[in-house]
Amino acid sequence: MIYMDNAATSWPKPQTVYRTVISCMEKYGANPGRSGHKMAVQAGQILLYTREMLCELFHLNDPFRIIFTSNCTDSLNLAIKGSVLPGDHVITTSMEHNAVARPLKEMEKQGLEVTFVRCDKEGRVDPDDIKSAIRPNTHLIITTHASNVTGTIMPIEEIGKIARNHGIPYLVDASQTAGILPIDLSKLPVDMLAFPGHKGLLGPQGTGGLYIHPSIKLRQIKEGGTGSQSESIYQPDMLPDKYESGTMNTPGIAGLGAGVKYILKEGQSRILAHEKRLGKLFLEALSQIKGIKCYGPSDLSQRTGIVSVNIGDKDSSEVSNLLDERYDIAVRGSLHCAPLAHQTIGTFKQGTVRFSYGIFNSLDEVKACIRALEEISRK
């Protein structure tokens, strides 16, 4: 099978990820941060190790400013619901995933004001449009780092500067970029970064995180046992415990640490260069095939490893099924949980056939995808 669904979950994982998950379960499967015995201490250490790996990747100093969550949606809900209240105003874009749009639309029912800044047909946002949308009660700006539909990379540095100039916290959804694009949080004007563990970071499903800048005061949205301040029936105020109630997914987080370690060892720039080669081949070949429409910017430097296409007016789900059944190519059709993005690029009815490649895809696999699309387009 040719796996081209890395934007949903990266697969396969590096062998060290599998090994670390199992070794964690078998050898130190106790509860981290609770009991004081050797195995529990080891379990606690593995959480710290993964935080430290993430700090290295994102250029951060304080591992306790990285909060573990169960996925990026969980991170985004915490970041959004912990920051804003009814009556506040939030600015976001028309390219967001439902993990951003749905919490906002739900809070809108209670009186949150939301502006979805319109992006162009390639999924690009104009930072000036975000600036113009600022109101006196704007308390949060949220954008994706790259669209999960078109791969379009957003100008987060420019948007972050606007946010900083206006004293408004800036939340970035790094679902499609964490582990893939360089993200230097020591320099970028980003106040919160939400990321999944199971995509570009090569960790297991059931992991995710949220970086919180020291200037940000965030309410927790869950309370419970934290293993700390056990004498108190109130949630502790210290990080990361304030936001990490209940037993963590220790084997998953151990695997995430191994995934990030793998990226650091291989070198992010080498991984990115490989993905750029795949993208170049893919986009150039597709531009030669009659009847295929390719979405997103044509400039490769403006996009991540996502190639969304349509063949004439063929239904995107049907094409995706055909790719699976006849060519053994795994892609995702339809709307990708991002109806606003599809409205923006004009594919709300048809959806798109999304190929998303990663570190373990080869040029030969991309060629096989191109051949398959060519064949289908001829029918």
Add this chain to the structure above:
Amino acid sequence: MIYMDNAATSWPKPQTVYRTVISCMEKYGANPGRSGHKMAVQAGQILLYTREMLCELFHLNDPFRIIFTSNCTDSLNLAIKGSVLPGDHVITTSMEHNAVARPLKEMEKQGLEVTFVRCDKEGRVDPDDIKSAIRPNTHLIITTHASNVTGTIMPIEEIGKIARNHGIPYLVDASQTAGILPIDLSKLPVDMLAFPGHKGLLGPQGTGGLYIHPSIKLRQIKEGGTGSQSESIYQPDMLPDKYESGTMNTPGIAGLGAGVKYILKEGQSRILAHEKRLGKLFLEALSQIKGIKCYGPSDLSQRTGIVSVNIGDKDSSEVSNLLDERYDIAVRGSLHCAPLAHQTIGTFKQGTVRFSYGIFNSLDEVKACIRALEEISRK
């Protein structure tokens, strides 16, 4: 090492659990419920399989009334915050874990009214006291099924009947009982059952669940992509999607399915009989050792696999450290994230040394624990 910390996380797991987690990651590590390709479909099937195993264990018909969460704390937060609002009244007990107490105390700040019904020194609650606490605005009754400090089993059937008679939803925290005590939800008057995956159910950390009775209307507390109704920017209303946003912990849930399958195959009554044998030996031997105080009911039928003790006025953390360092016995000392319970049984200052045994502990291991306690108590 002798692992006596199963009330925090059960360890080891059945071999099938390890194998299933890895096989899921290696062979069908795609995103469940999103794309339509073979591997994604397989990932979706494993979620359904685990729901079905849980239905068999809990005597339920509809697998979609079991919601997957990241741990029992997550389940309890959903059940509590999805049911009650400021101005409502909630009844709970003085034996609850902070996973119940902390969300309630947090909501109290916003105007929720909370009654903590006092339990006796053995951790027992009188159902009549719960009945007497009911007010016109009581909208939820919450009790643990068994205390994580003393193992005291609560009379959930009687409490549930009182709740039903008054039309008040009843939420049970099954952290210490799911997979250990028989729980027949086709007969018990329980409206919501919150459970962890990584304790008695023998699954991996990072898993948990909430059963929701058809009569219960629960608001979701998170929104995001669900893979369903992708055209809508509002959260879908159908179960389980309404409460399951973002990518699930598929390998963890696969492992949980294997854990529950193991319990069903071994037979819950046989497992329970084994644990009762361990408990009988433990409690009888401790009653013969001078200077050891054992907490909770002396009647074995009133308690689960937890033996909480103190040796004279020795600090419980120090004794726990000694057990770890000198005897290689893993226990948990101090307050076990349950300060209210320790206040109730009179151990708020000293804490207790908690031994919690499980399916994989042997009589010989219990004997070793007894010998160790005997030795320490002589010093």
